[in-house]
Structures are given as structure tokens and as C-alpha cells.
Amino acid sequence: MSIGVFDSGIGGLTVLKEIRKVLPNERIYYLGDTARVPYGEKTKELIIGYSKEIVEFLLEKGVNAIVVACNTATALALKELKEIFKVPIIGVIEAGARTAINTTKNRKIGVIGTKATIKSGKYEEEIRHYRIDVEIFQKACPLFVPAVEEGILSGKLVNQIIKTYLDDFKEKIDTLILGCTHYPLLKDAINKLYPDIEIVDPAKETALDLKDILKKEKLLKNDAPNEKVKYYVTDGKEKFKKIGIMFLEENIQKVELIRL
Amino acid sequence: MSIGVFDSGIGGLTVLKEIRKVLPNERIYYLGDTARVPYGEKTKELIIGYSKEIVEFLLEKGVNAIVVACNTATALALKELKEIFKVPIIGVIEAGARTAINTTKNRKIGVIGTKATIKSGKYEEEIRHYRIDVEIFQKACPLFVPAVEEGILSGKLVNQIIKTYLDDFKEKIDTLILGCTHYPLLKDAINKLYPDIEIVDPAKETALDLKDILKKEKLLKNDAPNEKVKYYVTDGKEKFKKIGIMFLEENIQKVELIRL
Numbered sequence: 145m146s147i148g149v150f151d152s153g154i155g156g157l158t159v160l161k162e163i164r165k166v167l168p169n170e171r172i173y174y175l176g177d178t179a180r181v182p183y184g185e186k187t188k189e190l191i192i193g194y195s196k197e198i199v200e201f202l203l204e205k206g207v208n209a210i211v212v213a214c215n216t217a218t219a220l221a222l223k224e225l226k227e228i229f230k231v232p233i234i235g236v237i238e239a240g241a242r243t244a245i246n247t248t249k250n251r252k253i254g255v256i257g258t259k260a261t262i263k264s265g266k267y268e269e270e271i272r273h274y275r276i277d278v279e280i281f282q283k284a285c286p287l288f289v290p291a292v293e294e295g296i297l298s299g300k301l302v303n304q305i306i307k308t309y310l311d312d313f314k315e316k317i318d319t320l321i322l323g324c325t326h327y328p329l330l331k332d333a334i335n336k337l338y339p340d341i342e343i344v345d346p347a348k349e350t351a352l353d354l355k356d357i358l359k360k361e362k363l364l365k366n367d368a369p370n371e372k373v374k375y376y377v378t379d380g381k382e383k384f385k386k387i388g389i390m391f392l393e394e395n396i397q398k399v400e401l402i403r404l
Numbered sequence: 405m406s407i408g409v410f411d412s413g414i415g416g417l418t419v420l421k422e423i424r425k426v427l428p429n430e431r432i433y434y435l436g437d438t439a440r441v442p443y444g445e446k447t448k449e450l451i452i453g454y455s456k457e458i459v460e461f462l463l464e465k466g467v468n469a470i471v472v473a474c475n476t477a478t479a480l481a482l483k484e485l486k487e488i489f490k491v492p493i494i495g496v497i498e499a500g501a502r503t504a505i506n507t508t509k510n511r512k513i514g515v516i517g518t519k520a521t522i523k524s525g526k527y528e529e530e531i532r533h534y535r536i537d538v539e540i541f542q543k544a545c546p547l548f549v550p551a552v553e554e555g556i557l558s559g560k561l562v563n564q565i566i567k568t569y570l571d572d573f574k575e576k577i578d579t580l581i582l583g584c585t586h587y588p589l590l591k592d593a594i595n596k597l598y599p600d601i602e603i604v605d606p607a608k609e610t611a612l613d614l615k616d617i618l619k620k621e622k623l624l625k626n627d628a629p630n631e632k633v634k635y636y637v638t639d640g641k642e643k644f645k646k647i648g649i650m651f652l653e654e655n656i657q658k659v660e661l662i663r664l
Binding site for chain 2: 178179180185186187190286287289290291293294296300301304305308379380383
């Protein structure tokens with residue numbers, strides 16, 4: 145019994161970190177599709193195709209549940225994956241939407257993410273499942289991912305980037321959803337610029353949702369107390385290890401290169 | 405008789421534009437590998453594999469010469485492509501190096517490009533073919549490509565990005581090679597910040613080199629006076645058309661989606 149977690153690349157490690165906290169004794173396989181990263185500006189059709197290939201790979205490893213630890217793949221492919229595969233598959237958007245609803249006081253919520261995530265309107269859809277009377281302000285922030293991958297997390301440049309995208313929001317929203325798994329690394333910088341805005345990172349709630357589902361489906365095994373996560377990438381093992389530590393806050397010992 | 409031009413995506417259109425100027429009456433096939441863009445942080449092995457697939461596709465279309473209109477693919481795969489395929493194949497780096505040598509007065513040359521291009525050391529190698537006694541300053545500028553694709557070509561943010569990477573250079577070099585086909589769109593912004601630095605865009609010289617080679621090999625046909633370029637992409641036809649105009653400075657009417 146084990147859990148498969150995937151992302152277009154490295155960002156999903158922010159979700160993996162939270163899953164490890166609530167489910168420390170489960171076997172986990174993580175796949176980062178680093179050969180084809182980023183997904184954020186690609187078409188729905190392509191992202192569905194890539195996601196299917198990844199889920200098939202993880203199922204061959206014997207996983208019993210899948211976490212789509214990527215907002216873009218959740219937004220564009222989760223519905224289709226659920227239709228095709230029988231194991232529980234959860235994404236990051238529902239948890240993020242729910243947390244935002246529980247956080248906001250003025251019912252004005254900001255959502256930031258990749259172009260594909262924002263264009264999909266999935267966060268808006270999920271938020272309105274919980275409440276109709278909210279105002280939602282959405283914006284794609286395409287420079288955030290390259291800034292994070294460069295390790296540009298504080299200082300003049302990242303502040304200028306953040307302000308370019310978010311200054312519009314500051315008088316409006318009281319809650320901001322980080323709708324991309326890279327963005328939690330900018331949380332401190334955003335918080336300093338806009339201390340009155342509550343920042344929602346969907347990773348924590350996603351991990352708790354996963355635990356609930358596995359419990360309900362009797363898929364929790366608790367049988368791998370010292371098991372390390374098994375990591376697979378489709379390109380660039382060394383880069384994954386090197387940057388991964390920034391996201392995971394622990395060392396990645398071993399990564400296997402695969403071709404999809 | 406026709407010419408194949410390829411890039412990881414859209415940047416190669418800056419090279420195509422120059423080729424069209426010097427060879428307006430040749431048939432041209434352009435392929436942008438938009439499903440797998442960007443190449444700039446991927447491994448050599450992967451980029452060679454992708455480039456081979458693309459050259460095979462273009463050869464099936466009947467092209468007699470290939471232009472690798474991508475600095476990263478030139479840096480990492482040109483040598484291997486030339487060993488495998490028999491048609492003339494030219495990249496963008498040699499022309500850029502030669503132009504820089506002919507431009508510099510203080511023999512201090514800056515080279516900027518993607519991480520993979522800079523790491524390859526190919527510009528340095530080519531520059532030193534021409535002259536040993538030059539100082540070469542190299543830097544990867546990973547935020548330039550996303551800034552350009554966002555259309556952030558002037559203003560406070562792009563100035564901050566440019567200064568972050570290039571302020572180190574300003575007292576040193578008199579010549580700067582734009583070692584990535586996206587960067588010509590930042591030429592004006594760079595020029596305003598550093599008016600004393602001569603900027604070299606390898607595209608023009610590459611196009612002239614191509615003409616010379618085709619002449620020498622008797623491959624010039626001059627038989628397609630009103631032929632439009634045939635465009636192929638591996639994802640996102642609409643985005644390619646929309647952003648393409650910024651690079652090509654003319655409309656792209658028709659794009660065909662292919663899978664490699």
C-alpha cells in the first residue's frame with residue numbers, strides 16, 4: 145500500500161512535505177516531470193496526456209492513491225483522471241478553496257497561479273461550491289516560478305516582481321490563495337509587503353484531506369516507519385536534488401531517472 | 405529544395421525574420437517545440453534527443469538544410485546533429501562569436517544566455533577560435549525569457565531584472581552577445597541602461613552564413629517567391645500565433661499542430 149504524488153517538476157515537494165508530516169509511516173512515490181516542466185502555459189489536452197502517463201507509471205509501482213501535487217494539472221486534468229482511473233485521486237484546489245472560505249472575513253479572496261490554472265477558473269468554481277457571495281480576484285503570475293527556481297526569494301527584485309502582480313489586490317482582498325506549489329517559497333516576501341493579507345497554502349489541507357480519504361477507504365497501512373520517499377524525475381536528477389532541498393527542507397538522497 | 409528552421413519554441417522567429425530578409429524566395433519550414441519548451445535548463449542528453457526528433461521531422465518534409473535557431477540546442481546538440489545527418493546544419497553561436505570579435509575594441513566580451521548555453525562554454529570556445537587574447541564574461545539570465553514571453557519589454561520591472569544580471573558587466577565589457585533568441589526583444593531596454601555597450605544579435609550573421617552555405621552547396625533555388633513559411637508547433641497553436649507576431653513583426657496565418 146502506498147501513495148503516488150506527482151508534479152510537473154519540483155514544486156510538488158511543498159505538498160509532499162506536508163503529506164510526510166501527517167502520514168510519516170506510509171510509502172510514497174514522488175514523480176517530477178522535469179523533462180516537460182513547466183505545465184503552466186501548456187494546453188489542457190497536452191496536460192491531460194502527460195498526467196495520464198504519469199498516473200499509469202505510478203500505478204505500475206503499486207500505489208493505491210494519487211495526489212496531484214500541481215495546481216495546473218489539478219485544474220486541467222483532475223476530472224479526466226478521476227474518470228479514467230479507479231484509485232482515489234485528489235488535487236490541491238478543493239482544499240485551497242475550502243481553507244480560503246474559512247479564512248476570509250470580508251469575503252474578498254485573491255487567487256494567484258499559472259496562466260493555465262487561472263484561465264481554467266477552477267478555483268472560482270470550487271470557492272463558489274462553498275459560498276456564492278464572495279468576490280474573487282484572480283491573476284496569473286508567470287514570473288513567480290522562474291524567480292523561485294532561481295532562489296530569488298527576498299530582496300529588491302522579488303519585491304518588484306510581487307508588486308507588479310499584486311499591488312492591485314492590496315486594497316481589496318483579505319485572503320490570498322497561493323494556487324501554485326512553487327509560491328509557498330514566496331510567502332515571507334508577500335507577507336512582508338502585504339501584512340494584512342492572510343495567505344493560504346493549499347498543501348496542508350490537501351495532506352489532511354488525503355489522510356481522511358485513506359482512512360475512510362481503509363488504505364492506511366502505517367507499515368513503513370523508516371521508509372524514505374522514492375523519487376523519480378524525467379530529466380535532471382542533479383538539479384532536482386540541488387533545488388529540491390529548498391522546497392522540501394531536507395536532503396534528497398536518491399533520485400531515479402525515467403523516460404515516459 | 406527548402407530550409408528547415410527550429411527552436412524550442414518561439415524565440416527562433418527572431419532568426420527566421422533575418423533569414424526571410426536575405427532569402428525571401430526560399431521555402432522554409434519552421435518548427436517550434438512548444439510542448440517541451442524551454443530547453444534552457446534541461447540536460448544535454450535530453451536536448452540532443454529532442455533535436456534529433458525535430459531534424460528527422462524536418463527532413464521528412466524534404467528540407468535540404470537545417471538552421472538550429474536556438475542557442476541552447478546549438479550549444480548542446482549541434483555537434484551531434486552534424487555527425488548524424490548529412491545535410492548542412494548551422495547553429496547561431498559561431499556567427500555570434502565572429503560578430504563579437506569584429507565588434508569589440510577593448511577585447512572584453514560579455515555573453516548572456518540560458519543556463520545550459522552558458523554552462524556549455526560554447527560561446528567561449530567559438531570566440532577563442534578567432535582570438536585567444538580576449539576576456540570573456542558570461543552569465544545566465546533565467547528571468548529574461550519569461551519576461552519577454554510576458555511582453556515585459558520596458559519599464560521598472562524589466563529594468564530591475566536586467567540590472568540584477570548585467571550591472572556587474574557595465575564597467576568591464578564593450579560588447580555583449582545576446583546568446584538566446586528571445587533576448588533581441590530586450591535590446592532596446594538593455595541599450596537604454598548601458599548605452600556604451602555594443603549589442604550583438606547573432607541572428608543577422610547566421611542568416612548571411614546560411615545564404616553563403618546554400619550558395620556554395622548549390623542549394624539555393626529562388627523558386628518560391630510568394631511562399632509563406634510553413635509553421636509547426638508541438639503545442640499551443642493559438643499562443644504561438646499571438647506571441648509570434650512580437651518576435652516576427654508580421655502575422656502568422658496558419659500553424660499546424662504535430663506530435664513528436
